[in-house]
Amino acid sequence: MTSVSEFMKAAPARLEGNTPWASRYAGELRRVVVEQANGSARNVQRHLGPSELGVPCDRQVVGKLAGVPATNHVADPWPSIVGTAVHAWLADAFTAANAGLDFPRWLAEQRVVPHPDHSGTGDLYDAKESAVVDHKVLGESSMAKIRSVAGPPIKYIIQLILYGKGFRLMGLPVTRVALAAYPRTAASLDGLYVWERATGPQDDALIEEVFALTGRRKQMAEEIISGRLTLTDIPTSADDSECFFCPFYRPQSKRDNGPGCPGPNS
Template sequence: MTDQAAFLDLEGLPAVELLADLKEVILHAYHTTPRHMQVEIGPSEYGQECARKLAFQLMQAPGVPKGDPLPSIVGTATHTWLQAAIEKWNAHIGRVRYIPEARVTAHPGPGGTGSCDVFDFDTGTVIDWKLPGTTRFSYYKRKGPSTQYRVQAHTYGRGYANLGFDVKRVAICFLPRGGMLSNAHLWSEPYDPQIPVTAERRMNSIVEICDELRLDQHPDRFRMIAPTPGDDCTFCPWFHPNPTTYNQCEGNAKS
């Protein structure tokens, strides 16, 4: 047997062991990627409706171990690919029509700084990529984005406006994670600077509540902040159907 054949010969190595090893490789990379190690609140989180979840994140409360990370991995990899595609298109047309992923700041403090996926000079549009699963994609196509996504888009708009850009619109390009590019959907609306201002005030009020409750010294008081149960509760880092500690929340499990 040649050296190459010997290297590729997996006979005798149980498939279950090899699969476990491969999963370990993937999970290690996932858990050590800066994007997944982020603990500070960014524009993608602070527009979401649950005040308790925001308090957990503000105080960096330890989360509950979650399930499969593959959708997130696919999303991150796709964002990287799309950033390269934007840069390649600019080179192809000989000018910078689109600014690829860039850090912008809407305001100081939690939720104010993040990475905006795209800015289009030709239309003055801030664009965010989203890769939802089949059910969510259908919902967003029918009903439009969630409040969280909408606030995120306008926050990026404010960030670019602060840099002196003429921001006219915000948009979210939904790419179906389990579908075809031909089914992609673009949601867009005029940029409204009041939306991120309102979200900032709400975030500041939650910061004040966390301080008044002294959650760093009395984590049991997290339960004094009312949650807002929703369809995404099971994906929350602090969700648990039967809470036993301060950093667990039943969300919509009992609704």
């Protein structure tokens, strides 16, 4: 039996306000923001771009390809909203920085097509450095991972080299990809950190492996669509770092056998 204290800990935190009216109004503001975020093109798209093809978990990617309804209603959209707003500001800033140059150096928000079925938008191309840059607006724990010896998660690296491939297919030289990590919760830009690696045709074999894996995941998605498989028939990743923001994460499904994914090794 659940105790009162356990029940209260599990209950959503009360929205802040200095009066009952303010608390109620905070709820109204939050509702509009969340509904807009959940209905945005980014969240309802069935098309998977370079940012998603490198996710290690088959179940997450296959579920998205199959259009499985989301069951994770816990993840807060605010980090994504902040990231989208910062990306738009940075695009304007780098585009404006071309003013007065003999030749434009910065190409922001460029549509690229590393694979006919999986286009995406590259955040920034630097013509002077022949570099492709991806902006990430990250919290402290994610920033720490980027700064660690291990470096960025594989999904970020795959995303970078796919963008690099897309720009190369446009005829632009790309010798380097870089992840620019901006601190989302800091009071200054002092925490800005850049991770980079060389790229080029030497990455084409890895890119073909990613496309082959995507092809196998598409076949599994078709099995789900046809009803021959369910989401839980698809293997999960052993790493749970992707779970919290996965649209299909629902830990209680392990207990009630309801929809959703309870997590790794399930």
